[in-house]
Amino acid sequence: MGHTHVTAATSDEGAAVPVTIRDVARASGVHISTVSRTFSAPHLVNPETRVRVLACAEDLGYRPNRAARALITGRTHNIGLIIADIANPFFPPLIKAAESQARHRDYHVFVADTNEDPTAEEELVHALAKQVDGVLLCSPRMSNSLIEQLSREVPLVVVNRQVTGLPCVLMDVGQGARAAIEHLIGLGHTRIALLGGPRSSWTNREMRRAAATAARAGGAELTLLGPNAPTETGGHAVAEQVRRSGVSAVLAYNDLMAIGLIEGLDALGVRVPQEVSVVGVDDIALSRLTRPKLTTVATPTGAAGRTAVDMLLQQDTESPRGTRGPGAGTALGVRRTTAQVMLQTDLVIRDSTGPGPQARPARPLAAPPGPDPHCPAGPGTPTAATGDAVAS
Amino acid sequence: MGHTHVTAATSDEGAAVPVTIRDVARASGVHISTVSRTFSAPHLVNPETRVRVLACAEDLGYRPNRAARALITGRTHNIGLIIADIANPFFPPLIKAAESQARHRDYHVFVADTNEDPTAEEELVHALAKQVDGVLLCSPRMSNSLIEQLSREVPLVVVNRQVTGLPCVLMDVGQGARAAIEHLIGLGHTRIALLGGPRSSWTNREMRRAAATAARAGGAELTLLGPNAPTETGGHAVAEQVRRSGVSAVLAYNDLMAIGLIEGLDALGVRVPQEVSVVGVDDIALSRLTRPKLTTVATPTGAAGRTAVDMLLQQDTESPRGTRGPGAGTALGVRRTTAQVMLQTDLVIRDSTGPGPQARPARPLAAPPGPDPHCPAGPGTPTAATGDAVAS
DNA sequence: TACTTCACTGCAAACCTTTGCAGGATCACC
């Protein structure tokens, strides 16, 4: 990457001379405790002195040191948000919702990306531990036992994963996968593939389970392809495999993979949805922009972010950390609520799904892939008959 | 959003009993300073005691309190990353690059989103100030003077903005805009619109300046439309205006707006690139996925993230904060380097740009929008003649 | 043996803030 240095000057202006509470106290002729109270309990200080102190503080550019304050109060008013992959458009709405919810309650959110790496996850929890009042773990890839262990270090709320004993926010991808499979079967598809995501993903397991059940119930054959990287590239890479497998419909682990798969199929000359139908999961903004527009299982990401923050803050106000006060040191264990919330998902039908092989005899191209014509699986030609459903 | 409470149990297991350096000291029968050294300067402690201390620490699950450590060392080994809009796909690659670069140097990155809100930006800098060793300001929306003022509170590196006296990482969008305009003029377009972004964006100003110059030089008329929100919605909203303006080509502030615009034009029945050519800026991953694929000015986001981290850390090692040591308190001003780096951009030509009105007499639809046929602006019919270029 | 050197460890101050406690002044009221 060619880059050009335009300027390289040095200045000796404005180097950070940290101004502390002591400086303000000296300047305004009061004790530091009065300055402290001016900021954290203004009603306890004489209005006159208060304005004087505030003026001095303003003058000197004083800002309370949040780290030092946290050290003694045990509260930072920050919350950490650990994300598997910030480049996945699934997360930004969640982050935004969490951030706005936190802001309403006077908290700041710090986001950290782990690159889908379990080791990075653990390290980040440690790094955040004493600098935040709690951590939201979004789609974590580490083991349940490790999560439980880390939860002893800092309050945790887990999103997109079920960990017993910990507060969790879940999305009902099981129901979503079932709806998707039923939709495909309703369109006449009898051979369906499930594009798996990361091995250690809870969502992945839930989807597999639900899809298998739904396929069996609907008399369709379900092929498992994976695990794969939950990215566009991951989807693209598996296109060839999908074609060879001979399925006429695919449910992908998420929208990114679905879109990558459609790209890949396109490159192989396989048309979507005419030859293969594709369903994604998440309903990211992008899924409305691609051609064909993606049929997908919408997950309530915003609600998840808000709920997770609420649960964390609720848990947090119940048991302030760092309190070594009388009794708290010995009385191991403060009551802690570990509610688990399940959020609903919705199948939204767009243009990437169409009739199955048997259900489209006449109009091969002109068929408008309108929303859910609900063609029943036609008895059609016996050539592609697949006997009983085999769901593995 | 309907949601269902699945479980609401309470447990009294595993409440955080903070284990401190003192506990480890007591358990291993040494002074706390020895424990401290075991972690921060292992070579200073007897191997035998070291293993004993480490064993006890491991046993008790001790982790040094990073906040307390930072309080005295003045270094947190964190860096803050303030982003205008995390939902804009332009940023994730930058974030990832910054994160990986920081990790190599044993730093953690905390990201915060401001929703394009200048007030939130300021507040976040304050919140981060004492919890990080420096802050990367990406595409900030606040005033230069405020940025300078904040830089006295915490070391700052600014990305996508030029602030004199501060280290900056810039992308040469001026050059990019020029290349884009020249590309369009080369295709025969004589009436071009520039879709502006946020008013307070440095990039916006640079683009406007360069585009105006290039248009004037090439004898094209440049219409300014904006400011607009730098999002897909922002682009979509201005489609009608673009149509009415009668231009045959548009350079958008970024890819998101370009894509939104294409969507909007599509909804109005205006075809891209047959009737209107569109160029974006950023080359986000999405620009390869839409139809038509987007012609765009590629910006080196990864390099920007890495460079910014390097500059911050370099500046940081030069002048450790919090040092009130002899002399440092009185000697206002530590030398500080304020290099500015300009990174190159590249025009990548895809399918959203095609020949201008005069340059396509015969084949209105079959014309393959191949890369840069470089048709000169034909003398063509005088009906659409626009006299001299008017660039405002 | 006496003296220096060295490796290791303890002591205590320091970082910046909050907060329980107590002291002082002011005021009202009887």
Place this chain on the structure above:
DNA sequence: GGTGATCCTGCAAAGGTTTGCAGTGAAGTA
């Protein structure tokens, strides 16, 4: 004028860690 209440402020400890300084004992040197 005495009593109590009220309001404001100062004092000092606490929070968890790092680090300069000094002290200990042992090893090395003359």
